[in-house]
Amino acid sequence: MLEIKNLHVAADGKEILKGLTLSIRAGEVHAIMGPNGSGKSTLSYVLAGRDGYEITEGGILYNGEDLAALAPEERAARGVFLAMQYPVEIPGVTTMTFLKTALNAQRRQRGEADLDAVGVLKLVRAKAKALNVSEEMLKRALNVGFSGGEKKRLEILQMALFEPKLAILDETDSGLDIDALRLVAEGVNALRTPERAMLVITHYQRLLDYIVPDRIHVLAGGRIVAEGGKELALELEARGYEHIVGKAA
Amino acid sequence: MNAPATELVERRAMARERLRTQGVPHRRIEEWKYSDLKSVLGEAGLGAVVAEWLVPNRPSGIEMFDLAQKNPPQWVTAHFARTGAAGNVMGAASLALSAGGIAFRVPKGVVIADPLKLDFTGAGHVRGLLVLEDGASLTLVERAAAADFRNVGLEIVLGESASLEHVRVSPADETSVLVEEVFLRLGKGAAYRGHYAAFGSRLSRLELEIALEGEGAEAHLSGVAVLDGKRHSDVTTRIVHAVGATASTQLFKHVAAGQARAVYQGKVTVAKGANGSDSNQGARALLLGEAAEADLKPELEIFADDVKCAHGAAVGDLDADSLFYLRARGIPEAEARGLLLQAFLEDAVAEIANADQRELVRAALLSALKELA
Numbered sequence: 212m213l214e215i216k217n218l219h220v221a222a223d224g225k226e227i228l229k230g231l232t233l234s235i236r237a238g239e240v241h242a243i244m245g246p247n248g249s250g251k252s253t254l255s256y257v258l259a260g261r262d263g264y265e266i267t268e269g270g271i272l273y274n275g276e277d278l279a280a281l282a283p284e285e286r287a288a289r290g291v292f293l294a295m296q297y298p299v300e301i302p303g304v305t306t307m308t309f310l311k312t313a314l315n316a317q318r319r320q321r322g323e324a325d326l327d328a329v330g331v332l333k334l335v336r337a338k339a340k341a342l343n344v345s346e347e348m349l350k351r352a353l354n355v356g357f358s359g360g361e362k363k364r365l366e367i368l369q370m371a372l373f374e375p376k377l378a379i380l381d382e383t384d385s386g387l388d389i390d391a392l393r394l395v396a397e398g399v400n401a402l403r404t405p406e407r408a409m410l411v412i413t414h415y416q417r418l419l420d421y422i423v424p425d426r427i428h429v430l431a432g433g434r435i436v437a438e439g440g441k442e443l444a445l446e447l448e449a450r451g452y453e454h455i456v457g458k459a460a
Numbered sequence: 461m462n463a464p465a466t467e468l469v470e471r472r473a474m475a476r477e478r479l480r481t482q483g484v485p486h487r488r489i490e491e492w493k494y495s496d497l498k499s500v501l502g503e504a505g506l507g508a509v510v511a512e513w514l515v516p517n518r519p520s521g522i523e524m525f526d527l528a529q530k531n532p533p534q535w536v537t538a539h540f541a542r543t544g545a546a547g548n549v550m551g552a553a554s555l556a557l558s559a560g561g562i563a564f565r566v567p568k569g570v571v572i573a574d575p576l577k578l579d580f581t582g583a584g585h586v587r588g589l590l591v592l593e594d595g596a597s598l599t600l601v602e603r604a605a606a607a608d609f610r611n612v613g614l615e616i617v618l619g620e621s622a623s624l625e626h627v628r629v630s631p632a633d634e635t636s637v638l639v640e641e642v643f644l645r646l647g648k649g650a651a652y653r654g655h656y657a658a659f660g661s662r663l664s665r666l667e668l669e670i671a672l673e674g675e676g677a678e679a680h681l682s683g684v685a686v687l688d689g690k691r692h693s694d695v696t697t698r699i700v701h702a703v704g705a706t707a708s709t710q711l712f713k714h715v716a717a718g719q720a721r722a723v724y725q726g727k728v729t730v731a732k733g734a735n736g737s738d739s740n741q742g743a744r745a746l747l748l749g750e751a752a753e754a755d756l757k758p759e760l761e762i763f764a765d766d767v768k769c770a771h772g773a774a775v776g777d778l779d780a781d782s783l784f785y786l787r788a789r790g791i792p793e794a795e796a797r798g799l800l801l802q803a804f805l806e807d808a809v810a811e812i813a814n815a816d817q818r819e820l821v822r823a824a825l826l827s828a829l830k831e832l833a
Contacts, residue, residue, distance in 0.1 A: 259788045262780070287790035299785040303803030309789075312799060317790035369789065 212237050212408045213258075213377055217269035220250075220257050227253045229433035230269065237376070238405040242419055243412045244444065245430035246452040251412045252296065254430070255381040258410075259293040260286050273377065287313075288320035290376030294366040294383050301353040306365065309353045310335055314372060338371040342398050360391035367398040378402070379410045384418035396421030416448040431456040468532070471541040475555035479506075482549040494723040494755045495694045497550075500637055500663045501609060506553055509584030511610045513562045519574035521566065522598075527587060528560030535565050539617045540589050548669065551641045554585045554613030561587030561613075566596035568619070575599040575627075575814065580640075583607040588614040592622035594647070599814050604630040604638050606661070612640040618650035620674065625653045627817045628666070632659035632828065634689060641667040648674030655812045656683040657821045659828055660691025660720060668697040672706035672737075682811035683712045684821070686801075686828040687720035687752075694723035701730040701737040704764070708738070713808040714745040715801055716752035717832045725757045728771070732763040741771035746778060746804055748832065778804075801829050 213235040220228040227250045235241050245251050257264045258271065260283035271278040278286060301309070311331040318325060326334070335349065342364045354362050363383055370378055380399065384392055399422050403409070411422055419427070419441065427444055429437040429452070437443065437455045447455060484506055485491070486498035518524060525536055532540070540563065541555055566572060576598060580586055582605075592598055596619065604610075618624055630638065638661055644652055656666055670679050685693045699708045714722035724743040745754030756773035778800050786796035805825055812818035 259784075261784050261788075282793070283784065283787035284790050284792045284796075287788055293788055295785065295788075299779075299782045301782055301785075301800070301803055303806035304799060309786075309799075312795070313786070313789040313791055316792060316795060320790065320792075373790070 212274055213410070214272040215269070218257070218266065218271065219268035220253055221265045221267050222253065222263055226267070227433055228257070231430070231434060233428060233435060235377075235408045235410060237408055239426065240403060240409040240411060240422065240424045242424035242427045242444070243410060243430050244414070244416070244427060244447060246456070247414065249430045250433045251430055252381060255293055255379050255412055258379055259283055259291065284316065285320065287373070288317045292370055292373055292375030292378045294370055294378065294380045296382040296385055298354050298362045298366055300355045302355050304353050305350055306353050307332070307335070307349045310349075310369070310372060313369070317373060335368075335372060339368055341401065342368050342371070343394060344368050359386035360388070360394075363387060363391065363395050364398070367395055371398065371402060376406065377408050377410070379412065381412045382414065383411070384413055384415060392418065393421060416444040419444045429455055468537060468541060472555055475541070475552040478552040479549060479556045482552075485549055491696065491725065494721065495663055495665050495692065497637070497639065497663065497665070504609070506557060506611070507584060507609065508557045510558045510560055511580060511584035511586035511607065511612070512582040513586060513588070514579045514581055515562070515577065516579060517575065517577040519572050519576060521570050521572055522576055523565040523567070525563040526560065527563055527589070535591050536563050536589065539591055539615065542615070548641055548667065550611055550639050550667070551613050551643065554587050554611050554641070558585035558587055561589070563589035563591070565591045566593065566598050568593040569595040571597040572599075575601045575817070577601045579603045579605055580610060580612045581605040581607065583609055585611045586613075588612065590614070590616045592618050592624055594619040595621050597623040599625045599627070599817070601817060602626065602628040604628065604640065606631070606633040606636045607638065608635070609637040610639070614640065614642045616642065616644045616652070618644070618646045618652060620647045621649040622647065623651045625813055626655070627812060627814065627821070628654070628656045629821065629824065630656070630658045630661070630664055630666070630693070632691060633661045634691065636661040637663045639665045641669065644668070644670040644679070646670070646672050646674060646677035646679065649676040650674060651677070652679045653811070653813060654679070654681045655821070656681075656695060657824060658683065658685040658687075658693040658695070659824070660685065660687035660693040662690070663692050665694040665696065668695070670697070670699045670708070671702055672700065672708065673702045675703050675705045678707045680708070680811065681710045682808040684805045684808045684825060685714040685716070685722050686805075686825055686832070687715065687722055688717045688832055690719050692721045692723070694725070696723070697726040699728045699739070701728070701734040701739065701764075704733065704735045704737060706734065706737045708740070710741045710743070711808050711811065712743040713805045714743075714754055715748065715805065715829070715832075716745060716754055717748040719751040721753045721755070723755045724773070727759040727761065728769065729761040730764045730767050730769065734764045735766045737764060737767045739767070739769040743773045744804075745775045746801065747775060748777070798829050802826065
């Protein structure tokens with residue numbers, strides 16, 4: 212589903228990703244681990260299409276299509292979803308209005324008819340309960356005054372609602388206590404299907420106790436320096452990044 | 461108590477004298493720096509035509525008097541031409557150059573649910589007077605129709621515990637020159653909530669001169685502007701906290717695209733002895749494009765103790781993080797921008813208490829935002 216080949220990415224004239232190669236098939240969950248500054252967030256932004264990142268070499272194929280040629284909204288409509296590390300607060304737009312607008316914008320791009328307010332509400336309610344997202348949260352302005360856990364739950368609710376083909380979770384565990392983490396992880400696990408691929412980006416092994424990946428890649432200095440099964444996370448936790456990164460270098 | 465009609469004649473004569481000595485305001489006068497009326501009017505100057513008014517809806521219970529008629533009632537002579545006469549030259553012009561106008565009275569204790577609708581129309585000068593007696597309550601909906609040049613002077617007097625919500629909409633139009641001064645006097649415990657939606661014209665200036673004269677009086681102003689092309693909109697406010705325990709808030713949100721210009725000048729004065737007064741002023745503008753301009757100038761003058769006053773102003777562009785967030789959720793760029801602009805204006809719109817008027821303003825903003833390049 213996702214083929215990243217020899218990806219070089221620069222931001223503000225500085226090269227951050229330096230030849231990253233990675234491929235993920237439908238149904239697989241991959242994790243990217245790495246120390247701070249290794250390029251993890253850059254990778255997530257490049258995949259989602261944020262401005263300010265320039266691909267200088269290599270490329271990204273998503274279901275055979277050149278991902279870099281698509282606008283962020285086109286990627287979303289084709290099934291790419293990025294759960295963000297820092298979901299933005301938008302005063303003046305209620306969460307429900309935002310969900311309806313986004314859902315219908317994606318449907319419209321796919322040539323599907325809009326859902327009316329009642330239809331959207333039904334759909335949202337059905338998914339919100341499992342993630343403990345209250346009606347009251349949906350009425351509030353988007354992410355405004357939400358706790359860290361509420362913001363992350365809302366990200367996962369969006370993932371459930373938009374039913375992406377490729378979900379990228381950027382540091383979804385950051386700022387969560389253990390109960391919130393478990394709730395979010397359960398939400399993510401419920402969305403694991405044979406058709407859906409996931410890329411879980413995290414600094415800590417903790418999240419991978421709950422979302423068990425098929426494959427782990429260690430990112431350091433803009434390149435994948437080690438790969439392995441889920442046991443690699445335990446090794447990283449026990450011996451630190453220095454050990455593995457140092458060995459690769 | 462009852463001022464004789466000759467006193468009105470005197471007040472007009474004083475206004476004529478002030479107009480003669482001060483002349484048409486221009487950009488070298490600090491208060492008119494961003495709105496050069498003299499150059500826009502050119503040789504035609506202020507003229508001496510009398511503008512008109514329409515009353516699309518007058519709920520029962522409201523008394524009305526045509527100011528061009530003889531023998532005004534006591535409530536007119538008591539209040540007409542009393543406020544704002546001292547400082548404001550355009551206020552003097554509307555008084556000096558118009559023989560007529562329209563006056564309304566809501567009697568003591570009368571609460572009117574249905575809005576009073578008042579449109580000033582045509583070119584020239586015109587005056588208005590609205591008196592809410594003690595305990596009266598009203599919603600005034602005002603719409604500024606297009607005209608080559610119109611200058612309106614509207615006086616509003618709120619008696620003890622009277623309450624007025626004022627919604628003024630100034631539609632987009634490339635050619636009009638519209639100036640309006642609103643003079644307000646608030647008695648003890650009176651409350652004024654004013655909302656001004658401006659879409660800009662060749663030159664558009666709304667001045668609000670508000671005197672909080674009774675303890676516990678409150679004025680809450682909010683405004684939005686969506687401007688494109690070469691349109692201009694200026695809101696200039698002067699609020700005087702004359703006595704203690706008075707409150708004022710101001711929240712102005714402007715969006716300017718193209719070569720448009722949004723102006724907010726707000727001066728709050730807390731007079732000596734007006735202790736325990738609260739004032740908050742906020743003005744923000746978003747500029748869409750290199751040639752758009754916003755001039756935001758909040759000012760505070762405090763001569764009292766124990767006051768809580770805050771003011772702030774900021775000019776910027778749409779937030780890139782927010783825009784990316786919405787687009788990454790599948791919302792196309794133009795739609796995402798529209799949504800963020802609406803969101804930016806929303807807290808000022810939400811201040812409108814009258815639900816029908818709030819929805820009308822929201823809809824007008826939405827269609828103006830859609831037309832932005």
